[in-house]
Amino acid sequence: MNVPSRPGYDAVIVGGGHNGLVAAAYLARAGRSVLVLERLPGTGGAAVSTRAFAGVDARLSRYSYLVSLLPRKIVADLGLRFETRRRRISSYTPYGDGGLLVDAGDEAATRERFALLTGSDREFEAWRRFYAMTRRVAERVFPTLTGPLPGRAELERAVGDSEAWEALFERPLGDAVEAAFHDDVVRGVVLTDALIGTFTHAHDPSLRQNRCFLYHVIGGGTGDWDVPVGGMGALTDALAEAARAAGAEIVTGAEVTAVASDGRKAEVTYGDGRTVGAKDVLVNASPYALAGLLGQERPDKPEGAQLKVNMLLRRLPRLRDARTDPREAFAGTFHVAESYNGLQRAYEQAAAGRVPDAPPSEIYCHSLTDPSILSPGLAARGFHTLTLFGLHAPARLFAADPRAAKEELLEATLTQLDAVLAEPLADCLALDADGRPCLEAKSPLDLENEVGLPGGHIFHRDLSWPFADDGDGDGGDGAVTRATGRWGVGTGHANVYLCGAGAVRGGGVSGVPGHNAAMAVLEKTR
Numbered sequence: 001m002n003v004p005s006r007p008g009y010d011a012v013i014v015g016g017g018h019n020g021l022v023a024a025a026y027l028a029r030a031g032r033s034v035l036v037l038e039r040l041p042g043t044g045g046a047a048v049s050t051r052a053f054a055g056v057d058a059r060l061s062r063y064s065y066l067v068s069l070l071p072r073k074i075v076a077d078l079g080l081r082f083e084t085r086r087r088r089i090s091s092y093t094p095y096g097d098g099g100l101l102v103d104a105g106d107e108a109a110t111r112e113r114f115a116l117l118t119g120s121d122r123e124f125e126a127w128r129r130f131y132a133m134t135r136r137v138a139e140r141v142f143p144t145l146t147g148p149l150p151g152r153a154e155l156e157r158a159v160g161d162s163e164a165w166e167a168l169f170e171r172p173l174g175d176a177v178e179a180a181f182h183d184d185v186v187r188g189v190v191l192t193d194a195l196i197g198t199f200t201h202a203h204d205p206s207l208r209q210n211r212c213f214l215y216h217v218i219g220g221g222t223g224d225w226d227v228p229v230g231g232m233g234a235l236t237d238a239l240a241e242a243a244r245a246a247g248a249e250i251v252t253g254a255e256v257t258a259v260a261s262d263g264r265k266a267e268v269t270y271g272d273g274r275t276v277g278a279k280d281v282l283v284n285a286s287p288y289a290l291a292g293l294l295g296q297e298r299p300d301k302p303e304g305a306q307l308k309v310n311m312l313l314r315r316l317p318r319l320r321d322a323r324t325d326p327r328e329a330f331a332g333t334f335h336v337a338e339s340y341n342g343l344q345r346a347y348e349q350a351a352a353g354r355v356p357d358a359p360p361s362e363i364y365c366h367s368l369t370d371p372s373i374l375s376p377g378l379a380a381r382g383f384h385t386l387t388l389f390g391l392h393a394p395a396r397l398f399a400a401d402p403r404a405a406k407e408e409l410l411e412a413t414l415t416q417l418d419a420v421l422a423e424p425l426a427d428c429l430a431l432d433a434d435g436r437p438c439l440e441a442k443s444p445l446d447l448e449n450e451v452g453l454p455g456g457h458i459f460h461r462d463l464s465w466p467f468a469d470d471g472d473g474d475g476g477d478g479a480v481t482r483a484t485g486r487w488g489v490g491t492g493h494a495n496v497y498l499c500g501a502g503a504v505r506g507g508g509v510s511g512v513p514g515h516n517a518a519m520a521v522l523e524k525t526r
Helices: 018-029 072-077 107-118 122-146 152-159 162-170 173-180 184-194 208-217 232-245 287-293 340-351 376-380 402-418 444-451 512-525
Strands: 008-014 034-038 049-051 059-061 089-095 098-103 249-252 256-261 266-270 274-283 305-313 333-336 361-364 384-394 439-442 496-498
Touching: 008 018, 008 266, 018 034, 018 232, 018 512, 034 274, 049 232, 059 232, 059 384, 072 512, 089 184, 098 107, 098 184, 107 122, 107 184, 122 152, 122 162, 122 173, 122 184, 122 208, 122 512, 152 162, 162 173, 162 208, 173 184, 173 208, 184 208, 184 333, 184 340, 232 249, 256 274, 256 287, 274 287, 274 512, 287 496, 305 402, 305 444, 333 402, 340 384, 361 402, 384 402, 439 444, 496 512
Parallel strands: 008 034, 008 274, 034 249, 089 333, 274 496
Antiparallel strands: 049 059, 089 098, 256 266, 266 274, 305 384, 305 439, 333 361, 361 384
8 A cells, every 4th residue: 555645635535436536537637636545456446347267368347337327528528548339239138939139220120029029010119109208308317417416396397398207207117117018028128227236126116216217218318328448447447547647646455444524624544544634525435334434323234136247158159049149139238037027026036035036137248349358369269258237136135145145046047048048058158277167246245345335236325316306405215415415415514525326316337426526526615
C-alpha cells in the first residue's frame, strides 16, 4: 500500500470501482485535490476483466459483463478511450425443438419466428407496440439521469404518456405484460428484465420489479445492451487512467474502516489506523456499508439473488433447434427456463428456501461480438466464452451450507441448459493448465466476500425510482429521503455523499452516481 502524498484533500473517495473513478476524474479535472482509497489490490471493483482459468489466455468480465446505462456524456466528458459494440441478436429462447430468435437486424425473420411459436402475427405486433412504448419512455427518462433529480410529477410530465406511466410506474408490471401478450414464452422473455439481480415476481405490490425493468429498458435512450470491447476491465482501466491523468491519487490495498464528519470537514481512517482529512468524502459503497463506516446502526442487509457462471468453451454447443446457428443463438441473450409460469414457480420455490427445480438463467457469448478477449491462438481454434446469469438464487439458499447449495444450484442450472442442447455442455468445456474444466460459479455470498456487495446484491440495495417524490421525498423504496438532496447522492451529512450503486439512480455499470456525486460537490463549492 502506498501512502498518500498529503495529510488532507478536497475530496477522498472510498472505493475505486467504476463510480468512484468517475467521481475522481470529474473532481480532479475541476482542479480539486482527490484521493481514492481502494481495499482491493487493483481498481475496478465488480467491473473487471480477469484471466479466470490457470494457464488460459482469456480475459473474462468476471462479475458485471454488459453495458447499457453508461451515458455517452461521461465517456466524452472524461475523454475515455473505450468502445462498445452493438449485438444484432437481441435474444434467443428455445422451446421444444424450436426457438424464438429476435434479430434486431431482420424484422421479417423475427416476425416469422414469432408466428412459428404462436401461430399468428399477434404476439409480434404486440411486441412491436410494447417496445415502441418503452423506447419512448427511454428517450425521455435516460437524459434526466445526469441532471438534478426530478420530482415525480416533473418526470411524469417529461414522459408525457399516461398509459406508459400507468404501466411502468403505477401498477405491477405483470398487469401490463399479461394485457399485452398471451404466450407464456413471450411473456417470460419480457419479464426477465424485471428480475435481473432482483428477487421478486410479476405482481409484487412494492413495484421493485417495475424499477428493475425500467433501468433495463432505458439505457442510452434505446434500451440496448452492448458488449464492452476488451471486457469490462477496459472501461475501469480507462477511468483509472483518466483520473490519474487529471491529478487524482489512487491508493490500492487500503481498506477504509471509518468515516467521521462534523459537516464542515471529515476524517477517513484506513489501513492499520492511518487517517487522512477531507473537505468532502464520496463513498462508493452500499448504504449498508456506509452506516458501518459512520458508526451508525446498519439497515437490514440487502439480499442478492443470482448465480454468475463464467465458462470457456472449445466450441459452441449444437442446439436441439436445428434451424438456428449457435453463433446466432449465443450472440444475444439466450434464455433458459424463463417462461412466465416457469419464472413464477422458481420464485415460489426459492422464496420457500429451496433450490428451484428448473432454475432460470440467461447466457451470452462475449467473444462472438468481441474476440479481442481471447488470445489469437484461442480465437483461431474456435474457443469462446460463455457468461451465465442465474435468476431467483437468493442469498438465503446458501446460508446453511454455501458450497453444497452452490453445487446443487449449478448442477440444476446446467441441467436446464443441457435440455435444450444437442450435446452435453461438459463435452464443449475447455480445460485449464491443470486439466480442470474452465468453469467458475459465483453465489451472492461469493460476491459479498470478494467484492464487498452486501448480501451479494449487485445493485447494493433494491433499485429506486429515478425521481424524488414531490410530497415527502421518498423515492419509492422506503430508503430514499430528503437527505439524498438535489442530486440524489446525499447521506444526511453535509459533506458525505454516496457515489455508488446505492444512490438514487444507481445500479448497473453506469457511472451516473459517480457523476452526480461529483456535480453535487462542485455545485456546493462554486
